[in-house]
Amino acid sequence: MLNxxxxxxxxxxxxxxxxxxxxxxxxxxxxxxxxxxxVPLAISLMNHRRAGEVVLQIAGxxxxxxxxxxxxxxxxxxxxxxxxxxxALVLYAIMPIFQNxxxxxxxxxxxxxxxxxxxxxxxxxxxxxxxxxxAMPMILSGLRIAMVMIIGTATLAALIGGGGLGSFIMIxxxxxxxxxxxxxxxxxxxLALVFSWLIKLIGRLSLKKMGIxxxxxxxxxxxxxxxxxxxxxxxxxxxxxxxxxxxxxxxNMYKDLIEADNPRLDVQLKPDFGGTTFIYKAVKSGDVDIYxxxxxxxxxxxxxxxxxxxxxxxxxxxxxxxxxKQANLAYLxxxxxxxxxxxxxxQSDAKKYNLxxxxxxxxxxxxxxxxxxxxFYELKDSYPGIKKAYQLQFKDxxxxxxxxxxxxxxxxxxxxxxxxxxDPQLKxxxxxxxxxxxxxxxxxxGAPLVRKDILTKYPSVKKSLLxxxxxxxxxxxxxxxxxxxxxxxxxxxxxxxxLEKHDLLK
Amino acid sequence: xxxxxxxxxxxxxxxxxxxINLTIASxxxxxxxxxxxxxxxxxxxMINRLAQQTSGKILIDNQDVAQxxxxxxxxxxxxxxxxxxxxPNLTISQNAGLLLEANGVKRSERQQLVQELLDxxxxxYEQYGSRMPSELSGGEQQRVGIVRxxxxxxxxxxxxxxxxxxxxxxxxxxxxxxxxLYQEFKPTIVxxxxxxxxxxxxxxxxxxxxxxxxxxxxxxxxxxxxxxNQIVSSLFNNQKITLIDDLIRxxxxxxxxxxxxxxxxxxxxxxxxxxxxTALYDYDYVIVDQHYIINQRQLLMYISKH
Numbered sequence: 079m080l081n082x083x084x085x086x087x088x089x090x091x092x093x094x095x096x097x098x099x100x101x102x103x104x105x106x107x108x109x110x111x112x113x114x115x116x117v118p119l120a121i122s123l124m125n126h127r128r129a130g131e132v133v134l135q136i137a138g139x140x141x142x143x144x145x146x147x148x149x150x151x152x153x154x155x156x157x158x159x160x161x162x163x164x165x166a167l168v169l170y171a172i173m174p175i176f177q178n179x180x181x182x183x184x185x186x187x188x189x190x191x192x193x194x195x196x197x198x199x200x201x202x203x204x205x206x207x208x209x210x211x212x213a214m215p216m217i218l219s220g221l222r223i224a225m226v227m228i229i230g231t232a233t234l235a236a237l238i239g240g241g242g243l244g245s246f247i248m249i250x251x252x253x254x255x256x257x258x259x260x261x262x263x264x265x266x267x268x269l270a271l272v273f274s275w276l277i278k279l280i281g282r283l284s285l286k287k288m289g290i291x292x293x294x295x296x297x298x299x300x301x302x303x304x305x306x307x308x309x310x311x312x313x314x315x316x317x318x319x320x321x322x323x324x325x326x327x328x329x330n331m332y333k334d335l336i337e338a339d340n341p342r343l344d345v346q347l348k349p350d351f352g353g354t355t356f357i358y359k360a361v362k363s364g365d366v367d368i369y370x371x372x373x374x375x376x377x378x379x380x381x382x383x384x385x386x387x388x389x390x391x392x393x394x395x396x397x398x399x400x401x402x403k404q405a406n407l408a409y410l411x412x413x414x415x416x417x418x419x420x421x422x423x424x425q426s427d428a429k430k431y432n433l434x435x436x437x438x439x440x441x442x443x444x445x446x447x448x449x450x451x452x453x454f455y456e457l458k459d460s461y462p463g464i465k466k467a468y469q470l471q472f473k474d475x476x477x478x479x480x481x482x483x484x485x486x487x488x489x490x491x492x493x494x495x496x497x498x499x500x501d502p503q504l505k506x507x508x509x510x511x512x513x514x515x516x517x518x519x520x521x522x523x524g525a526p527l528v529r530k531d532i533l534t535k536y537p538s539v540k541k542s543l544l545x546x547x548x549x550x551x552x553x554x555x556x557x558x559x560x561x562x563x564x565x566x567x568x569x570x571x572x573x574x575x576x577l578e579k580h581d582l583l584k
Numbered sequence: 585x586x587x588x589x590x591x592x593x594x595x596x597x598x599x600x601x602x603x604i605n606l607t608i609a610s611x612x613x614x615x616x617x618x619x620x621x622x623x624x625x626x627x628x629x630m631i632n633r634l635a636q637q638t639s640g641k642i643l644i645d646n647q648d649v650a651q652x653x654x655x656x657x658x659x660x661x662x663x664x665x666x667x668x669x670x671x672p673n674l675t676i677s678q679n680a681g682l683l684l685e686a687n688g689v690k691r692s693e694r695q696q697l698v699q700e701l702l703d704x705x706x707x708x709y710e711q712y713g714s715r716m717p718s719e720l721s722g723g724e725q726q727r728v729g730i731v732r733x734x735x736x737x738x739x740x741x742x743x744x745x746x747x748x749x750x751x752x753x754x755x756x757x758x759x760x761x762x763x764x765l766y767q768e769f770k771p772t773i774v775x776x777x778x779x780x781x782x783x784x785x786x787x788x789x790x791x792x793x794x795x796x797x798x799x800x801x802x803x804x805x806x807x808x809x810x811x812x813n814q815i816v817s818s819l820f821n822n823q824k825i826t827l828i829d830d831l832i833r834x835x836x837x838x839x840x841x842x843x844x845x846x847x848x849x850x851x852x853x854x855x856x857x858x859x860x861x862t863a864l865y866d867y868d869y870v871i872v873d874q875h876y877i878i879n880q881r882q883l884l885m886y887i888s889k890h
Contacts, residue, residue, distance in 0.1 A: 193671075196658060196663040211674075
């Protein structure tokens with residue numbers, strides 16, 4: 079585990095630095111904005127107790143809304159990426175900062191306030207010389223609570239393309255890669271500690287210096303985000319991919335192909351850009367121009383009122399027509415490989431019993447023990463369905479956690495399990511998937527989903543993307559996934575290697 | 585000069601101050617004395633408008649305080665609180681100079697004024713200036729409280745039971761301190777206490793307040809010797825004490841003629857004969873009000889006559 083982690087750190091140093099930078103900027107921007115809202119709010123309400131209590135209640139209610147729901151609600155208004163992430167984080171951070179500042183200001187000893195009153199201090203003098211300094215320990219602890227919370231919650235930004243350390247965690251969860259998961263978690267924890275400590279240090283400064291510091295941060299952050307927005311050149315295409323290694327390989331191929339055909343086009347990549355719903359919304363809103371999507375996913379999740387055909391060609395046609403009609407998006411022809419469910423066995427068994435298809439397996443099934451992921455074991459369209467379709471009659475069937483099932487198969491504890499057809503783990507554990515010869519599972523073929531305006535504006539893009547039509551076999555995809563997620567090679571190198579090997583670049 | 589004209593204060597339908605008419609002359613050390621709940625703090629706080637009278641007028645140098653804005657009114661009136669209320673986030677010298685800072689006095693000037701006064705009240709600036717209030721004893725803290733009120737050289741200083749939370753020794757020391765500061769700066773002091781002895785010791789004039797009524801306003805000697813009514817006399821019943829002032833008035837003293845430095849106790853004429861006797865137990869003579877010399881023989885002569 080430790081070795082995996084070290085390997086990950088050495089091979090992905092750049093990614094880590096970028097993610098850290100994103101995470102820090104996101105968190106800093108959020109805490110500064112939250113503080114600039116919450117502290118003055120508490121100051122203005124400290125003499126209006128009833129209003130103060132009301133705001134406290136409202137802030138508390140906002141806090142109880144799950145962060146994912148907040149993000150979902152925000153996307154139609156502010157789009158996808160950094161801005162909704164910051165807004166959501168700010169909403170969360172307001173409560174602890176406001177609560178502590180308000181408590182700090184309202185719990186000051188009445189005698190001290192009477193003294194300040196009796197000395198005829200102006201409101202300003204009283205505030206900056208007496209009240210704020212006396213409330214400062216409370217304010218700072220509020221900021222620290224908010225900071226720790228923000229850094230933790232900011233990991234969710236990865237889901238909506240906000241980037242940050244959450245990318246590692248999400249990929250870790252999705253690909254069952256504990257090293258990535260740990261890396262993301264450890265770095266966020268460290269970051270929380272460092273920031274908590276920094277806030278403590280800042281607390282020792284005078285109010286004036288604190289003010290200057292906040293102003294400087296604001297200018298720097300404003301400059302950074304403003305500059306970033308300004309620097310985006312015209313005539314740029316944004317290609318995004320969902321979380322994970324496979325989409326990242328694909329979008330790197332897209333980039334290489336598009337730029338090779340039209341050197342004047344600049345392709346901006348956004349890897350690990352959240353989950354299906356977010357990325358689909360981003361394409362519809364124009365934040366993203368192209369992303370690779372599976373035919374099965376289009377029919378199951380994105381399109382209303384379509385049953386999924388189990389004929390790959392029909393499935394693609396259905397998906398294409400529906401996208402065209404319902405969302406005015408173009409869906410170019412798919413690649414060859416299928417990333418769908420399948421049953422897997424050991425390579426040695428496949429050879430020994432000459433197993434190629436699931437029907438072959440059915441004949442052997444009385445002699446074999448199967449172990450399936452809990453969901454696969456129970457869901458109607460998974461094991462119960464395929465059992466009926468192929469007349470499978472295993473000697474024994476176990477339900478086990480998905481992380482254990484490959485190892486159990488490799489170690490011989492079970493003989494059959496469920497798998498994704500391009501899972502690099504298959505290669506790592508020397509397993510093979512069996513062909514779904516009765517097309518029981520819906521087809522999941524990767525194909526580029528493109529905004530139509532891009533195709534009219536840059537006709538070369540279509541030509542470039544069509545080069546991948548019917549290319550990339552399951553084995554190719556497994557090999558590439560293996561290189562990226564297990565060997566931790568960078569996705570752009572793996573993608574380029576494939577394109578060069580198959581002469582797809584001119 | 586502070587003038588109360590028919591001042592009434594009712595609080596929750598109860599009259600806590602009953603139609604007070606009172607004139608406090610400039611330069612007076614006026615002590616308002618009475619049992620707790622008699623309304624004396626309320627009267628004090630009406631001067632700088634921390635409390636608002638229900639009816640009547642309060643004038644400072646013929647100016648109705650209700651017409652002056654509270655900020656400028658309060659900035660010209662020193663205030664010393666019973667619970668001291670030094671600001672715990674500020675050092676001793678910051679606390680002491682806070683009112684100067686609020687008035688926009690420059691740092692160097694502030695520091696000079698603060699240093700001068702801290703040295704004067706027995707808290708050397710070098711040693712105490714950068715400490716925090718919590719590091720000081722109650723008595724030391726209240727010295728800072730006094731410096732804080734004095735530092736802007738206000739013409740009026742209001743003191744609300746400033747020494748009642750202190751131990752007897754510190755109380756005595758601070759009484760001495762406030763007397764000597766009073767002698768030096770001659771402000772008008774309005775001092776509230778429930779301690780009759782303290783009132784007699786400090787006041788050049790004493791107002792006796794019971795249940796919101798001003799019973800008598802007179803010099804300490806008059807209050808003791810000629811109480812206006814039964815209430816006053818019962819209050820001061822156990823306080824049959826005589827002040828050195830009385831001895832001086834009978835002519836039993838010598839005036840200092842030469843400028844000699846005397847290594848003997850310095851007393852004030854408002855201290856009691858008992859205190860004089862204590863001092864003369866160890867010394868042949870003492871100096872009073874930096875002007876008179878009184879020796880043991882003169883004390884004995886005074887006692888034998890009274």
